Amino acid sequence: MAALDELTTEAPAEPPSRGLGPGRALIGVGRRLWRWLTSMRTALILLFLLALAAIPGSLLPQRNLNIDKVNQYLAQHPTLGPLLDHLWAYNVFASPWFSAIYLLLFVSLVGCLIPRLRAHIAAVMRVPPEAPSRLDRLPAHAESLDLPGDPAEIAGRLNDLLRKRRFRVKVREQAGGGLTVSAEKGHLKETGNILFHFSLLAILIAVALGSWYGYHADRLVVQGADQGFCNTLQQYDEYGLGARVSPGSLEPFCLDLTSFEAKYLSNGEPSVYKAFVDYTLGDGPAKSTTIQVNHPLRLSHARIYLLGTGYAPVVKYTDKYGHSQTEVAPFLSSDAMQTSSGVIEFPDANVDPAKGVDPNHKQQVAFSGIYLPTVPSDPSVGQSAFPAERNPALMLTEYQGDLGLDAGIPSSVYSLDQHQIDTGRLNKVGDPIQLKPGQTKTLSDGTTIQFLGTRPWATMQVRYDPGETLVLVGAVCLLLGLIVMLLGRRLRVWFRIPPQGPVTAGALARSVYPGFTAEFESIVQDTRADQSRPTSRGTQ
Incomplete structure (x- = not known):
């Protein structure tokens, strides 16, 4: 009953605890959020989210790469397209949500790596720790090592032996007169780990620099001073600008393709591509150089x-x-043998000089053609036999009517508008003709077509990536850190040398790895085999 009374008796009321003020509560919440953000688990989650966030940028057309495809997608998807546009789906890598994930990942890695770097530097500067009191409880241990000599001689031999094995060694005197030898190696493993993660951080920074301040653009350049181009967006076939790049920030230069040298192996594979160009920088003088693959x-x-x-x-x-x-019309190659196809257009043809241009003029002319640098022995094959011009021929098919150039709709310069053909506004005229260089052909309406020859063209890509050097350095350091991290082994070894009696030893690995026990036994065997060698006395 007494016990029951004790249980049912109310406990004396505790004095009310002093509540935390709003400032301290916010500080506490901020610390917990910071610890969560700077954990390695959060960094991995953010890295996974970044990969997921990049998927729309690979599946959907992007404005900085091809604005025409974006407009086409919007026209084809009148309901879904504008909704995705509001979500920055056509400019993913400059969107606020992608930038937020990227920035959080960056902060997480910095907050995670800085404390680890400080802890690692402190561990490297610290001497190996004292030997545990019970070496026999370690994963690897050896007892009854009968080593000759007094404790100082034994410690000296152990010191020399372990230093040859790249251990850091500390010899300590014990209260009872004995000695302990503490040895440690493998800090390079953690160094590689930290180098790996800092290299990853450097690559993230470099990718951000390239995404913000880099650009790329492509241009097909035909040989000749009349076919050159300058570094302006209007003269490129396609381009992509970084989020912080404006058209006026492009480096001012102009380039002409003066000649092109191509050599091929007997099987048609190219062996040499050389583009000889003239270029100017700003208002500077013209310079000549060679561009190769x-x-x-x-x-x-x-x-x-x-x-x-x-x-x-x-x-x-x-x-x-x-x-x-x-007209000089570049044809696009369709195979390795340079079988090429294209279109040659004459929109101002058949205009009566007395009347001038008629708004209803429908006698424009175009030729759809195939060019074979080397006509095969069987022309019905329809493909070139070799990429070099050994037996060239140009096959043309004439079309007359409305080319659709005044419709205001973008169209390819390498093919005719199929819609114009399907609607009968552009009609095929006569049979296909074949021309050799220098040949002239009179067409059914009395007009003539002459094949004067060819000029080589080269596709040039202009790129600027301010982070490319940092990416290279980061990638090399990342691989180096990964190799060191995988090959490094963190190991601690202790020897306890009593004033009299056998020596005991033990070893502990940061993480048990294959060969850990064999390495410890090898150290013990070397210790026993090293009994007769002169010792270096003294402690450290």
């Missing part, structure tokens, strides 16, 4: 790469009024 022209804020080559037929057309026009 993997050997770009390096400017201060641009790299000009050679990507490919092909042929541009030069065709002269004389209409029924005697007006002649000459």
Whole structure:
């Protein structure tokens, strides 16, 4: 009953605890959020989220890469397209939510790595710890090591032996007159780990710099001073600008393709591609250089790469009024043998000089063509036999009517508008013709077409990435850190040398690895085999 009374008796009321003020509560919440943000688990989650966030940028057209495809997608998806546009789906890598994940990942890595770096530096500067009191409880241990000599001699031999094995060694005197030898190695493993993660951080910074301040653009350049280009967006076939790059910030230069050298192996594979170019920087003098594959022209804020080559037929057309026009039309290659196809357009043909341009004029002329640098022995094959011009021929099909150039709709310069053909506004005329260089053909309406020859063209890519050097250094350091991290082994070894009696030893690994026990036994065997060697006395 007494016990029951004790249990049912109310406990005396505790004095009310002093509540935390709002300032301290906010500080506490902030600390917990900071600890959560700077944990390695959070960094991995953010890295996974960043990969997920990049998926829309790979699946959907992006404005900084191809604005025409974005507009086409919006036209094809009138309901979903505008909704995705509000979510920055067509400019993913400059969107606020992608930038937020990127910034959080950056802060998480910095907050995670700085304390680890400080702890690692402190661990490297610290001497190996004292030997545990019970070495026999360690994962690897050895007892009854009968080593000759007094404790100082034994400690000296152990010191020399372990230092040869790249251990850091500390000899300590004990209260009872004995000695302990503490040895440690493997800090390089943690160094590699930290180097790996800092390299990853450097790559993230470099990618951000390239995304913000880098750009790329492609241009097909035909040989000739009249076919050159300057570094302006209007003269590129396609381009992509970084989030912080404006059209006016591009490096001012102009470039002309003066000649092109291509050599091929017997099987048609290219062996040499050389583009000989003239270029000017701003108002500076013209300079000449050679651009090869993997050997770009390096400017201060641009790299000009050679990507490919092909042929541009030069065709002269004389209409029924005697007006002649000459066009240089680059044809695109469809196979490794440079079988090429393209379109040659004459929108100003067949205009009566007495009447001028008629708004209802529907006698425009175009030729759809295939160019074979080397006509095969069987022309019905329809493909070139070799990429070099050994037996060239140009096959053309004439079309007359409305080319659709005045409709205001973007169209390809390498193919005819199929809609114009399907609607009957552009009609095929006559049979296909074949021309050799220098040949002239009179068409059914009395007009003539002459194949003057070809000019080589080269595809140039202009790129600027301010983070490319940092990416290279970061990638090399990342691989180096990964190798060191995987190959490094963290190991501590202790020897206890009593004033009299056998020596005991023990070892502990930061993480048990295959070969840990064998390495410890090898150290013990070397210790026993090292009994007769002169010792270095003294403690550290």
